[in-house]
Amino acid sequence: MLKRLRHWREDRLIARLDLADQWESAVAPWPVAARYRGEARRRLKDTALRFVLRKQFVAGADFELDAPMRLLVATMAAVPVLELGLDWYRGWSSVVLYETPFVPAQEWEDEFGVVHQSDEALSGEAWPQGPVILSWHDVLEANGADGYNVVIHEMAHKLDMLDGDANGAPPLHRDMDPAAWKQSFSAAWDALEASAATETDDLPLDPYALTDSGEFFAVTSECFFEAPDRLATTWPDVYAQLRAFYRQDPRSETMA
Numbered sequence: 001m002l003k004r005l006r007h008w009r010e011d012r013l014i015a016r017l018d019l020a021d022q023w024e025s026a027v028a029p030w031p032v033a034a035r036y037r038g039e040a041r042r043r044l045k046d047t048a049l050r051f052v053l054r055k056q057f058v059a060g061a062d063f064e065l066d067a068p069m070r071l072l073v074a075t076m077a078a079v080p081v082l083e084l085g086l087d088w089y090r091g092w093s094s095v096v097l098y099e100t101p102f103v104p105a106q107e108w109e110d111e112f113g114v115v116h117q118s119d120e121a122l123s124g125e126a127w128p129q130g131p132v133i134l135s136w137h138d139v140l141e142a143n144g145a146d147g148y149n150v151v152i153h154e155m156a157h158k159l160d161m162l163d164g165d166a167n168g169a170p171p172l173h174r175d176m177d178p179a180a181w182k183q184s185f186s187a188a189w190d191a192l193e194a195s196a197a198t199e200t201d202d203l204p205l206d207p208y209a210l211t212d213s214g215e216f217f218a219v220t221s222e223c224f225f226e227a228p229d230r231l232a233t234t235w236p237d238v239y240a241q242l243r244a245f246y247r248q249d250p251r252s253e254t255m256a
């Protein structure tokens with residue numbers, strides 16, 4: 001009942017904000033959006049519009065945020081939860097958008113109690129129970145070719161954090177086997193590590209994935225949606241696990 005009431009309220013707001021009319025042109029620059037057709041496209045748009053209403057979009061520094069920017073970020077965020085539902089993004093409320101890579105204001109304490117502040121500029125960041133922070137320039141880098149998508153990356157961290165730390169294992173569905181998940185990802189990790197050691201430029205995945213298992217899941221999730229053929233060909237087991245988790249098959253021709 002409460003859910004229906006919320007939907008009804010959101011429908012009225014969406015109609016009033018005239019966001020729906022701007023959606024097609026806002027997502028046109030992102031090739032992955034074209035993959036969703038018919039009924040799937042209608043649901044993608046609906047999920048994105050509700051994401052815009054449920055999350056607060058905040059401009060970082062003096063960046064000027066407009067509706068098409070919000071719609072594109074929301075649509076990229078909607079893709080991973082299209083078959084899961086927006087409730088998978090519970091427990092946090094805002095998206096901060098900077099124009100360019102940003103230096104995090106956050107300090108962190110190491111195991112010896114020493115406080116550090118990084119001066120490295122980031123393209124995206126997801127705080128546990130806190131905001132997702134993104135660089136707009138990096139959002140625009142997603143082009144369906146190299147597997148890069150900072151929004152999907154940070155949203156994957158959010159899904160991973162639903163059951164605690166970002167450790168590479170989001171809450172799996174009942175019909176999934178955690179041992180098989182772990183086995184597939186460990187094998188892919190070992191293979192990437194071995195390839196990276198040969199210093200070839202032609203790696204199937206950004207070696208940043210090897211930072212830790214949370215990053216490995218986030219980077220493979222980007223590749224799953226942006227360059228599914230590459231991931232499915234390189235590591236069919238990882239592809240199958242992600243397909244079971246996201247309940248989508250980005251390789252299939254008819255996502256309608």
Ligand SMILES: [Zn+2]
Nearest residue numbers: 153157215218
């Ligand atoms: Zn990350």
